[in-house]
Structure formats: C-alpha cells, structure tokens
Amino acid sequence: MINEVARNILRFLFLVLFQALILNHIELNGYLNPFLYVLFILMLPFQTPDWLVLVLAFTMGISVDMFSDTGGLHAASAVFMAFLRQPVLKLISPRDGYDVVQKPTIQQFGLGWFFSYAGILVFIHHFVLFFMEAFHFTEFFSTLFRVILSSLFTLTLIFISQFFFSNSKS
Amino acid sequence: MRNLILFLTRNYYVILFLSLEFFSVLLIVQNNHFQRAHILNSSNVISGSIYVAYSGITDYFGLKETNRKLADQNVLLRNQLRQSFTYQTNSSVAVKDSAHKQQYIYLTAKVVNNSTNRRKNYLTLNVGSNQGVKTEMGVISSDGIVGIVRDVSGNFCSVMSVLHESSRIPVNIKKFGENSILLWSGEDEWHAKMERIPSHLQLAKGDTIITSSYSSIFPEGVQVGTIESFEKIAGNTFYNVTLKLSTDFNKLSYVNVVNNLMKEEQTSLEKATQHD
Numbered sequence: 001m002i003n004e005v006a007r008n009i010l011r012f013l014f015l016v017l018f019q020a021l022i023l024n025h026i027e028l029n030g031y032l033n034p035f036l037y038v039l040f041i042l043m044l045p046f047q048t049p050d051w052l053v054l055v056l057a058f059t060m061g062i063s064v065d066m067f068s069d070t071g072g073l074h075a076a077s078a079v080f081m082a083f084l085r086q087p088v089l090k091l092i093s094p095r096d097g098y099d100v101v102q103k104p105t106i107q108q109f110g111l112g113w114f115f116s117y118a119g120i121l122v123f124i125h126h127f128v129l130f131f132m133e134a135f136h137f138t139e140f141f142s143t144l145f146r147v148i149l150s151s152l153f154t155l156t157l158i159f160i161s162q163f164f165f166s167n168s169k170s
Numbered sequence: 171m172r173n174l175i176l177f178l179t180r181n182y183y184v185i186l187f188l189s190l191e192f193f194s195v196l197l198i199v200q201n202n203h204f205q206r207a208h209i210l211n212s213s214n215v216i217s218g219s220i221y222v223a224y225s226g227i228t229d230y231f232g233l234k235e236t237n238r239k240l241a242d243q244n245v246l247l248r249n250q251l252r253q254s255f256t257y258q259t260n261s262s263v264a265v266k267d268s269a270h271k272q273q274y275i276y277l278t279a280k281v282v283n284n285s286t287n288r289r290k291n292y293l294t295l296n297v298g299s300n301q302g303v304k305t306e307m308g309v310i311s312s313d314g315i316v317g318i319v320r321d322v323s324g325n326f327c328s329v330m331s332v333l334h335e336s337s338r339i340p341v342n343i344k345k346f347g348e349n350s351i352l353l354w355s356g357e358d359e360w361h362a363k364m365e366r367i368p369s370h371l372q373l374a375k376g377d378t379i380i381t382s383s384y385s386s387i388f389p390e391g392v393q394v395g396t397i398e399s400f401e402k403i404a405g406n407t408f409y410n411v412t413l414k415l416s417t418d419f420n421k422l423s424y425v426n427v428v429n430n431l432m433k434e435e436q437t438s439l440e441k442a443t444q445h446d
Binding site: 017020021024025033050051054055058061065066067068069070071072073075076079080083132133134 | 193224
C-alpha cells in the first residue's frame with residue numbers, strides 16, 4: 001500500500017516535469033499538442049476514493065497550469081475527466097467486475113479494454129481542454145480536428161509508456 | 171439543518187466536483203484579465219526557478235546561433251561608437267547638446283520559458299521588479315518586437331507575446347507611413363495580420379512594417395516584419411494583409427526590455443484630456 005502511494009507520487013512528479021519541460025515544447029503544425037499528464041489520473045488504483053481522484057486531478061491540473069500560464073485550464077479539464085472516470089469504468093466493466101487489488105493496466109485487462117478506457121477519457125479531456133481554450137464554437141471543426149489529432153498523439157504516448165514502464169508481474 | 175447536512179454528505183462527490191470546476195474556471199477567467207496580480211503563473215518562485223535550471227541546459231543547444239546574433243549586434247553597435255566616426259569639427263567650437271534627452275532605456279533579459287503553440291502565448295524573462303521592470307513595458311529582440319510585460323515578480327516577469335489572440339500593436343508601413351494595428355490570428359508563429367489598410371495604397375510584397383509612433387510602449391521604427399501577401403476584399407475598401415514576422419519566436423534567447431521614461435507623462439496627460 002505504502003509502496004503504491006510512493007509510486008503514484010513519483011509518477012505525479014515525473015509526469016508534471018515531463019509535461020512542462022518536454023511535451024509543452026513539442027508542436028507539429030500547431031495542431032498536435034500531447035498531454036501525457038492525464039496518464040496519472042488513468043493509472044490511479046481502483047480503490048482510490050472518488051473524492052481523492054477529483055482532488056488529485058485538480059492538483060495535477062493546477063501544477064501543469066502553473067508551468068504553462070493557462071490559469072485553470074488544465075485543472076478544469078482534468079477534474080472533468082476525473083469526474084467521468086467512474087462512469088466510464090462502469091460502462092466498460094468486464095463481466096465479473098473489478099477486483100480492488102487490480103490496477104487499470106493493459107496487463108490485467110487486455111489491450112481492447114485499455115484502449116477504450118484510455119481512449120474515451122483522453123478524448124473527453126482534450127475536448128474540454130481545447131474548447132475551453134478557444135472559448136467559442138465558431139471554429140468548431142478546426143478545434144475538433146486539433147482535439148482528435150492531439151488525442152491520438154497522447155494515446156500513442158500512453159501506449160508506449162505502458163509497454164516501457166510496466167512490470168508484467170504485478 | 172439536519173436535512174442540509176444529510177444532503178451535503180450524500181452529494182459530497184458532485185458538490186466537490188462542481189466547486190473544483192468552478193474554482194478552475196474562475197482561475198481561467200482571472201487569467202484572461204490583462205494586468206492583474208497572479209499567483210499561478212510561470213513567474214512564481216517554484217516554476218520560475220525550475221525553468222531557470224532547465225534553460226541553463228537547453229541554452230547550450232542554441233549557443234552557436236546566439237553567438238552569431240550577438241556578434242552581429244556587436245558589429246552594429248560598434249559602428250555607432252564615437253570611435254568609428256572621424257572628428258571634422260573645429261576644436262574651438264564647443265556645442266552643448268541639450269536637444270537630445272534620453273527617452274528609452276534598454277535592459278537585457280534572458281528568455282527562460284517560451285511558448286508558441288497556444289492561442290495565448292507567454293514568455294518568462296529572468297528580470298523582474300528588482301531590476302526595474304514594470305508591467306506594460308515593451309520587449310524587443312535583435313530581430314524585431316516580441317511582446318509586452320504583463321506580470322512582474324521579484325526576479326521574473328511574464329510577457330504577453332505578439333502571438334497572443336488579444337495582442338494589438340500599433341504599426342506603420344514604412345513606405346507610406348500608413349498606420350495600422352497588428353493582430354495575431356492564431357494560425358502559426360511566423361505570420362500575423364494587419365487591420366484596415368486602405369486599398370488605394372500600392373502595396374508590394376516585402377514592404378517593411380515597423381512599430382508606429384502611436385505606441386507609448388515600443389520605440390518608433392522597430393522592425394516588425396514584411397508583407398507576405400495581400401488581397402483586396404470584394405466590396406470593401408480595405409486590404410487583407412498577411413505579414414511575415416521578423417522575429418523567430420522559436421529561437422528567442424536574449425531580448426531587451428524597453429523602458430519608456432516619458433510614458434507616464436504621456437499617459438497621464440492623455441487621461442486628463444479624456445476626463446474633460
């Protein structure tokens with residue numbers, strides 16, 4: 001349990017710095033901005049209390065905001081995504097439900113499950129983020145295009161990181 | 171009362187969600203306010219010092235380019251030194267020059283953080299109120315204009331880039347002296363647009379755009395960019411002008427903060443006139 005907390009704290013710090021120092025400087029054509037920090041919210045264990053997920057997502061978002069001068073933009077979208085984590089988990093739950101000791105990883109639930117879990121939540125997050133940034137719907141399709149491309153980019157990074165940093169024995 | 175507590179405990183999750191969302195949106199709205207004391211921006215102590223350490227590393231990758239630019243500027247400045255002019259005056263005539271009064275003071279600063287990929291782009295510089303930086307000072311580089319100081323802390327300041335959707339900078343077409351406003355439409359970091367250029371002007375590709383004297387923030391005549399394309403809008407007497415910015419925002423490393431010594435005098439006078 002303690003080990004699990006420490007691991008999540010480390011992941012938090014790593015992802016904030018990675019986002020602020022490397023990913024925020026990546027851009028291709030002004031369309032592709034990956035936001036890998038959402039991985040932290042995705043990877044929280046199932047037994048994390050609901051309110052804690054919200055608070056952690058808010059902390060994560062605010063930290064990223066501090067580095068990118070965006071007010072509360074990331075906080076708002078991260079909290080929104082964390083709020084929908086539970087419903088999404090329920091929506092795609094396997095036949096025999098979740099075990100409290102399990103973690104939302106590819107190793108435990110398979111590629112298809114993880115893809116829909118991460119895919120839906122990342123899309124929700126990016127959708128809120130980009131539309132809050134634009135703050136109007138006049139360029140709806142150009143913004144939507146950014147949402148889709150950036151979601152795909154973020155998802156690719158999430159999958160790569162899953163294969164790199166996960167220990168298969170857990 | 172009991173019912174209220176019961177209601178709160180039953181719905182704490184939704185209430186927590188809504189209050190966190192509300193707080194975030196509040197921060198966003200506040201962030202949009204020009205000129206305001208912010209706690210959560212990149213000029214604060216934690217992120218500021220991390221950015222300094224980080225740019226200490228990344229600076230090495232741009233050393234070659236920076237050196238070249240500094241050398242270029244050295245040449246330019248050396249050309250203006252007194253030693254590079256020959257004396258041709260009669261030694262018996264001494265002129266005390268009181269006609270020139272210094273209006274602008276420049277301060278060198280290093281860019282420790284920079285973004286170009288958002289709708290609202292900001293830079294962080296390693297100078298702040300301790301070095302005499304105040305809000306609404308202009309920032310220029312050796313290539314052209316960069317932005318306007320928005321927030322200042324002790325040793326850092328946060329600069330609203332020209333690449334910001336609400337940036338409005340008075341500019342001037344050098345050839346005609348025609349004044350206009352520079353806008354950034356959010357497409358990419360190399361281009362910007364100009365407003366209300368009357369269509370009777372004979373524009374040409376490559377015409378130089380400089381800052382206008384209407385601005386109390388930038389000195390007159392700082393390079394802004396060159397006209398890349400223009401088209402007449404049907405049924406309108408104005409051009410749609412796209413210009414190429416002379417500053418490469420992706421490669422900024424050292425910039426100058428411009429302090430207009432007469433700005434307060436000018437703005438207070440203008441304000442007094444408006445009150446009438």
